[in-house]
Amino acid sequence: MQTVIGVRFKQAGKIYYFGAGSMEIAQGDDVIVETARGTEFGHVALGPREVEDAEVTLPLKAVERVATDEDRQQVAENRAKEKEAFRICEEKIAARELPMKLVGVEYTFDVSKIIFYFTADGRIDFRELVKDLAAVFRTRIELRQIGVRDEAKMLGGIGCCGRPLCCATFLGDFVPVSIRMAKEQNLSLNPTKISGICGRLMCCLKYENDVYCERRREQSALRKAQAPHPGSRVATMEGDGKVISISAQRRSATILLDDSRTIVASWEDIVEQEEDLSDVAALAAIAMLQSENGETAGERPYKRNGRGREDRKERSARGDGERRKKGARMEGEGAQRHRADRFEKGGRPRKERDGKGGRHASHDRSAHREDGRSRPHRNPVKPQEGHHEGRLPQEE
Numbered sequence: 001m002q003t004v005i006g007v008r009f010k011q012a013g014k015i016y017y018f019g020a021g022s023m024e025i026a027q028g029d030d031v032i033v034e035t036a037r038g039t040e041f042g043h044v045a046l047g048p049r050e051v052e053d054a055e056v057t058l059p060l061k062a063v064e065r066v067a068t069d070e071d072r073q074q075v076a077e078n079r080a081k082e083k084e085a086f087r088i089c090e091e092k093i094a095a096r097e098l099p100m101k102l103v104g105v106e107y108t109f110d111v112s113k114i115i116f117y118f119t120a121d122g123r124i125d126f127r128e129l130v131k132d133l134a135a136v137f138r139t140r141i142e143l144r145q146i147g148v149r150d151e152a153k154m155l156g157g158i159g160c161c162g163r164p165l166c167c168a169t170f171l172g173d174f175v176p177v178s179i180r181m182a183k184e185q186n187l188s189l190n191p192t193k194i195s196g197i198c199g200r201l202m203c204c205l206k207y208e209n210d211v212y213c214e215r216r217r218e219q220s221a222l223r224k225a226q227a228p229h230p231g232s233r234v235a236t237m238e239g240d241g242k243v244i245s246i247s248a249q250r251r252s253a254t255i256l257l258d259d260s261r262t263i264v265a266s267w268e269d270i271v272e273q274e275e276d277l278s279d280v281a282a283l284a285a286i287a288m289l290q291s292e293n294g295e296t297a298g299e300r301p302y303k304r305n306g307r308g309r310e311d312r313k314e315r316s317a318r319g320d321g322e323r324r325k326k327g328a329r330m331e332g333e334g335a336q337r338h339r340a341d342r343f344e345k346g347g348r349p350r351k352e353r354d355g356k357g358g359r360h361a362s363h364d365r366s367a368h369r370e371d372g373r374s375r376p377h378r379n380p381v382k383p384q385e386g387h388h389e390g391r392l393p394q395e396e
Contacts, residue, residue: 027046027047089102089133096128100119102116103117103119104154114133119151148200181209182201230243231243234273236257240258244262253267
């Protein structure tokens with residue numbers, strides 16, 4: 001077990017722990033401690049307390065002594081020197097024309113180092129500026145670039161709530177703040193309303209976020225549909241309507257009724273409608289009419305061009321074999337009748353070939369049917385022996 005105290009070096013700075021040793025130190029005292037930057041003057045924010053050795057970050061430095069009136073006078077003189085150093089540094093920055101803004105100057109307790117805080121859009125080459133400042137102050141110079149939130153913390157100011165900034169008053173460290181926190185609290189997403197003077201999201205969005213998250217978890221555990229959804233249809237004591245917005249903190253909802261009136265009702269007095277009652281009534285009326293006619297959607301016969309499904313079933317039951325036989329029989333009878341007509345009229349085939357495979361000179365292409373239609377294609381008739389090629393044999 002070790003006895004430690006919490007020391008703060010700025011009004012709203014971080015708390016660092018030091019070993020109290022055998023000295024009697026109470027909360028609110030001023031002490032002199034040794035830090036990585038040198039000897040520092042600090043204020044005891046947390047009184048002595050016993051902690052386990054595993055919880056202490058080693059090496060743990062001890063308090064040198066309790067501050068005296070001379071030490072406090074030294075701190076006041078350093079504050080006066082900081083103002084003069086701030087003016088000199090601004091002149092050097094203007095002479096070098098560097099794109100940087102000086103925010104503050106800090107002297108260590110023993111004046112062994114001067115720290116200059118500045119802001120800039122990007123990286124700045126300030127090596128020549130450090131040489132100029134070291135030639136004037138004859139001590140160690142450190143230039144530290146900070147962000148816009150740290151700038152607001154150092155300068156201070158009044159927030160949109162009318163109170164001093166939280167970061168400059170009591171916040172020891174910055175916590176991450178996201179836009180999701182504003183959405184969960186049903187706040188306006190206007191950047192001018194949820195941003196602080198630093199241009200970032202306000203730190204106070206984090207204060208009530210845990211309460212909203214815990215309440216949402218409790219509601220999910222009890223009843224997920226306890227809060228109506230925006231845009232859903234609900235039934236209230238004054239009539240049916242549509243949910244416009246909800247307030248999780250007040251557990252109420254703003255509803256636009258069907259008669260164009262707007263009311264605010266609690267969640268317990270609202271019943272969310274899952275289906276439109278008018279559609280349900282229409283469907284019930286259609287089902288009643290169908291039951292009276294003795295037909296339903298599945299039993300109604302399909303009719304097209306005056307024929308029902310029975311006709312289609314009978315036609316399909318005949319099979320493809322009967323159709324193929326009937327078509328072949330009709331084709332054979334027509335071909336025989338056509339050949340008989342051709343022979344009776346003394347016609348001859350369109351294509352005749354001689355023994356050598358060439359066309360005969362006496363082939364007549366001008367032969368046509370009397371009705372003007374072209375002859376159908378058929379195989380040519382081979383000439384027989386003892387007859388002239390191209391002529392049909394005569395009966396004896």
